[in-house]
Amino acid sequence: MRVTVLGAGYMGSAMATVASRRGHEVRLWGTWLDDALLNACERGEPHPRLKLVLEGIALFRSGALASALDGAELVIHAVNSDGSVPVMTKAAPFLPDVPVLSVTKGLLESPVTKRMDRIDVVLREHMPKGPGPLRFVHAGGPAKAMEIARRVFTWMQFAGPADAARLCAGALEGEGLVVSTSEDLAGAELCSALKNAYATGLGLWDGHVGANAHDARAACFTQAIAEMQRFVAAAGGRPETVHGPAGVGDLHVTAAAGRNRLFGERVGKGTRAREVAAQMAAAGELTEGYPAIATAMRFARERGVRPLPLLEMLHAVIWEDADVGTSLAHFRLE
Amino acid sequence: MRVTVLGAGYMGSAMATVASRRGHEVRLWGTWLDDALLNACERGEPHPRLKLVLEGIALFRSGALASALDGAELVIHAVNSDGSVPVMTKAAPFLPDVPVLSVTKGLLESPVTKRMDRIDVVLREHMPKGPGPLRFVHAGGPAKAMEIARRVFTWMQFAGPADAARLCAGALEGEGLVVSTSEDLAGAELCSALKNAYATGLGLWDGHVGANAHDARAACFTQAIAEMQRFVAAAGGRPETVHGPAGVGDLHVTAAAGRNRLFGERVGKGTRAREVAAQMAAAGELTEGYPAIATAMRFARERGVRPLPLLEMLHAVIWEDADVGTSLAHFRLE
Numbered sequence: 001m002r003v004t005v006l007g008a009g010y011m012g013s014a015m016a017t018v019a020s021r022r023g024h025e026v027r028l029w030g031t032w033l034d035d036a037l038l039n040a041c042e043r044g045e046p047h048p049r050l051k052l053v054l055e056g057i058a059l060f061r062s063g064a065l066a067s068a069l070d071g072a073e074l075v076i077h078a079v080n081s082d083g084s085v086p087v088m089t090k091a092a093p094f095l096p097d098v099p100v101l102s103v104t105k106g107l108l109e110s111p112v113t114k115r116m117d118r119i120d121v122v123l124r125e126h127m128p129k130g131p132g133p134l135r136f137v138h139a140g141g142p143a144k145a146m147e148i149a150r151r152v153f154t155w156m157q158f159a160g161p162a163d164a165a166r167l168c169a170g171a172l173e174g175e176g177l178v179v180s181t182s183e184d185l186a187g188a189e190l191c192s193a194l195k196n197a198y199a200t201g202l203g204l205w206d207g208h209v210g211a212n213a214h215d216a217r218a219a220c221f222t223q224a225i226a227e228m229q230r231f232v233a234a235a236g237g238r239p240e241t242v243h244g245p246a247g248v249g250d251l252h253v254t255a256a257a258g259r260n261r262l263f264g265e266r267v268g269k270g271t272r273a274r275e276v277a278a279q280m281a282a283a284g285e286l287t288e289g290y291p292a293i294a295t296a297m298r299f300a301r302e303r304g305v306r307p308l309p310l311l312e313m314l315h316a317v318i319w320e321d322a323d324v325g326t327s328l329a330h331f332r333l334e
Numbered sequence: 335m336r337v338t339v340l341g342a343g344y345m346g347s348a349m350a351t352v353a354s355r356r357g358h359e360v361r362l363w364g365t366w367l368d369d370a371l372l373n374a375c376e377r378g379e380p381h382p383r384l385k386l387v388l389e390g391i392a393l394f395r396s397g398a399l400a401s402a403l404d405g406a407e408l409v410i411h412a413v414n415s416d417g418s419v420p421v422m423t424k425a426a427p428f429l430p431d432v433p434v435l436s437v438t439k440g441l442l443e444s445p446v447t448k449r450m451d452r453i454d455v456v457l458r459e460h461m462p463k464g465p466g467p468l469r470f471v472h473a474g475g476p477a478k479a480m481e482i483a484r485r486v487f488t489w490m491q492f493a494g495p496a497d498a499a500r501l502c503a504g505a506l507e508g509e510g511l512v513v514s515t516s517e518d519l520a521g522a523e524l525c526s527a528l529k530n531a532y533a534t535g536l537g538l539w540d541g542h543v544g545a546n547a548h549d550a551r552a553a554c555f556t557q558a559i560a561e562m563q564r565f566v567a568a569a570g571g572r573p574e575t576v577h578g579p580a581g582v583g584d585l586h587v588t589a590a591a592g593r594n595r596l597f598g599e600r601v602g603k604g605t606r607a608r609e610v611a612a613q614m615a616a617a618g619e620l621t622e623g624y625p626a627i628a629t630a631m632r633f634a635r636e637r638g639v640r641p642l643p644l645l646e647m648l649h650a651v652i653w654e655d656a657d658v659g660t661s662l663a664h665f666r667l668e
Binding site: 142143144146147148150152153154155178180205209212213214215216217218219221222223225226229243244245248249250252253256257328331332333 | 477582
């Protein structure tokens, strides 16, 4: 199968590696921000973020989008949420009528309703009409790029129209990667968008309490699952999605390690969120949890999702400079 | 309120500390195995396991069970599951008709059906009839003794008859301890009994894969939740209990740290389970996960709970000496 991966960053290069190992003809297209990454790969060096040499994968620069997509039978969308609209509107004229598997996680503002919405909804509103409807499949579940590229046992959930989701699963599963499919695109996208926000919360307790905050972390985890279920219900998704790999699974991996948890931990120790975010950005570390808390709160207010005591507390601490100690002390489950 | 705690170990002394801080008159009764712990407390030293001095708590030796229970308005049952039947049959003649809040987690063999069953069911079958029915409330949720005693934010769930559960919650909540109540005693007890077994599974991947097994751990966590839901359904419990503090919450804390996860990790590194268990027992470290896997498997076979691919794989590795690497490689989600 000819597989084109859009976005040559951490997750894009990992998905390209997985696809290549399944015997597909893989093309990895880099955005205008990915030149340095592709330079290293072209010199035969390991991908600078994935730390693996990409073998048997054709590399395409940002100007070669049309040829990268020519004849593709499966497209993997792996640019970050900010890049989704610019990349996909550029890609639209060349996009074949094939499934688009998206590993991108987040919420975007709709140009029509001006509300925060799912990425697939916003992309459809932005993209000029192509030869068919956008056959969008969302890849949820606990899948760290480094680990799927190294064949660590991983459970992903592909959510979208049944035939498209099954095609994507059949193309990629194997060698430690297990893929289940679901038609609950709304539920899976919401879970993926919310996990960075809630993972920050677990870090907050770590930072504030110190080493022995296991009970607080677990309480926070449980409350996050309850609040994610309220979000998913409001978005028309199904509760079982929250209790599966895209929800509980991805929250587990995000809360156990990674930048969003670390961001929360530093704020929990007493540094203001905007300073921590600036420090992490200066060190080249993306902190998706920082904007994710704001977009999740906006989505909730626009749709009347409630009660959300944990998200509200996180928003107060991270975006309204509320005192961490006081906020945690007054936090009430609901 | 007069509160009597049965069992002066780690969790019993922590619950006594919590009750004492709420202003109750607290009596802590030690079993015939707790003499060394009570000796230290009587000398004014910190409790040897909890590492805190017990203040304002009356201590009772094993021979003084009748006077420890005299006039109690709430009884907290905090002996381990093996000790439950001997202690409660001894206590029965002196037990007032008040709620018994049990922090004990596990499954026991019924003397009537000879099947594995919930602790409250088996206690009722063993205990001579008292002045009223046993008003049993199970305390589930992520609550480490050390952390509740130190006022770390903790969410417990008390499950049992509504009036009894609410009485227990009202007596103990406050100062960081949040208690929700539920009537799903079956679901809460099953969750508490299963979490040690499944936490061992997460450790197995840690040991086998090494440091970067986040995806595998999260997949295992998600599968554990799915299997726990099958157990709870077979026991007549409710799915929401699995998705709340007694299920997902307690599994989170148990899988993040502690002896059961460590037991799994050592087995995952290649040492046979019975050797690891013997080493940990020699070091005075209880590994509840070891017998918990066997009792959970027996419960499942006796009731026809299936599919349980994760528990079956754990049972094969831990109790049937199956090779870890081969077992993990052939593991299939279902």
